[in-house]
Amino acid sequence: MEDSDGRVLCNGLIRDWVYWQLRHADSFTRLCEVLEILSPDAQEPLKPGEPTRVGLDDARDIPTLAMPYGLVPLTQASAGVRRVVSLGYLLVWAWEEHLRATKVLGEAPTDHIVLLIDEVEAHLHPRWQRLILPALLKVVQSLRPDVKVQIIAVTHSPLVLASMEPLFNTDEDALFMFDLVGSEVKVSKADWRPRGDANAWLTSEVFDLKEPRSVEAERAITEARAALKNPQLPIEEVKRIHNDLYRLLKDTDPFWPRWLARAEAAGIDP
Incomplete structure (x- = not known):
C-alpha cells in the first residue's frame, strides 16, 4: 500500500505473511498465536499451512490455512475467515511497526492500545460471534501483558453482547445505543445488566424487538x-x-400455557 507520495506504507497481508513465514520467524510466531486465539473453535483452528500458487496467471505465493478438510488458500477462504485473519494480521502488523518505530525514535513502546472495529460480527457464524470480542481482548493483551486496552466495537448481534456478560465491568465499560429520532441520530448510554441469553437481548431496549x-x-x-x-x-x-x-x-413454545386456558374457555380443542 502506497501513500500519495509513492511511499510504501504496508506490504499487505499476502506479502507480509509469506515473508514472515519464510524469513521472519518472530513475527510469524506472533501471527500464529494471534490466529489461534481468534479461531472459532478447537475443531477448526486458524493454523497456517505452506504457501502455494493458485493459478498460472498469479505469480504470488498465497498463504494457506490447514483446515481439517485440507489446505485452503487464503484468497479462497470464506468471507468470515478472511475478515478475521485480516484483522489478526493488522493487529500484528501495527504492533510490529510500532515496536520498530520506537526503536528508531528511542522511545518506550506504548502501554495503551485503542482498537476501533465496525460490525464485529460481520460474516461470522453464531458460534464465532460468541467468541470474537473476548478473543480480541485476549489478542491485544497478548501483544503486551500490561497494556491498557480500549476497544470501541459496533455490533448488531445479540450474541456479541451476551458474550460480554462475564467480562463487562460497569466501572470501566459502557454500552451506547444509536437511534434514529426524526431526522437525527440520538446517542444514549444504556443501563448495562446481564440478560442471560440472546433472546433476552433481542427483546431489550437495545434491539427493540417485541418477540x-x-x-x-x-x-x-x-x-x-x-x-x-x-x-x-x-x-x-x-x-x-x-x-x-x-x-x-x-x-413446546413457552407461550402455549398462557394461551390454552383461553382457548379451552372458548370451546377450542387444544
Missing part, C-alpha cells in the same frame, strides 16, 4: 395477548388466533 421470532409469529402472539385481556372477543376471532398460533409456534 425473538418471525414477523408473522410476533403478530400472532400480539393478537393473542390482546385476546387474553378481552373475554368478550367473538369465538370466531379466538379460533382464528388459535389457528395462527398452531401454524406458527412449536408445540
Whole structure:
C-alpha cells in the first residue's frame, strides 16, 4: 500500500505473511498465536499451512490455512475467515511497526492500545460471534501483558453482547445505543445488566424487538395477548388466533400455557 507520495506504507497481508513465514520467524510466531486465539473453535483452528500458487496467471505465493478438510488458500477462504485473519494480521502488523518505530525514535513502546472495529460480527457464524470480542481482548493483551486496552466495537448481534456478560465491568465499560429520532441520530448510554441469553437481548431496549421470532409469529402472539385481556372477543376471532398460533409456534413454545386456558374457555380443542 502506497501513500500519495509513492511511499510504501504496508506490504499487505499476502506479502507480509509469506515473508514472515519464510524469513521472519518472530513475527510469524506472533501471527500464529494471534490466529489461534481468534479461531472459532478447537475443531477448526486458524493454523497456517505452506504457501502455494493458485493459478498460472498469479505469480504470488498465497498463504494457506490447514483446515481439517485440507489446505485452503487464503484468497479462497470464506468471507468470515478472511475478515478475521485480516484483522489478526493488522493487529500484528501495527504492533510490529510500532515496536520498530520506537526503536528508531528511542522511545518506550506504548502501554495503551485503542482498537476501533465496525460490525464485529460481520460474516461470522453464531458460534464465532460468541467468541470474537473476548478473543480480541485476549489478542491485544497478548501483544503486551500490561497494556491498557480500549476497544470501541459496533455490533448488531445479540450474541456479541451476551458474550460480554462475564467480562463487562460497569466501572470501566459502557454500552451506547444509536437511534434514529426524526431526522437525527440520538446517542444514549444504556443501563448495562446481564440478560442471560440472546433472546433476552433481542427483546431489550437495545434491539427493540417485541418477540425473538418471525414477523408473522410476533403478530400472532400480539393478537393473542390482546385476546387474553378481552373475554368478550367473538369465538370466531379466538379460533382464528388459535389457528395462527398452531401454524406458527412449536408445540413446546413457552407461550402455549398462557394461551390454552383461553382457548379451552372458548370451546377450542387444544
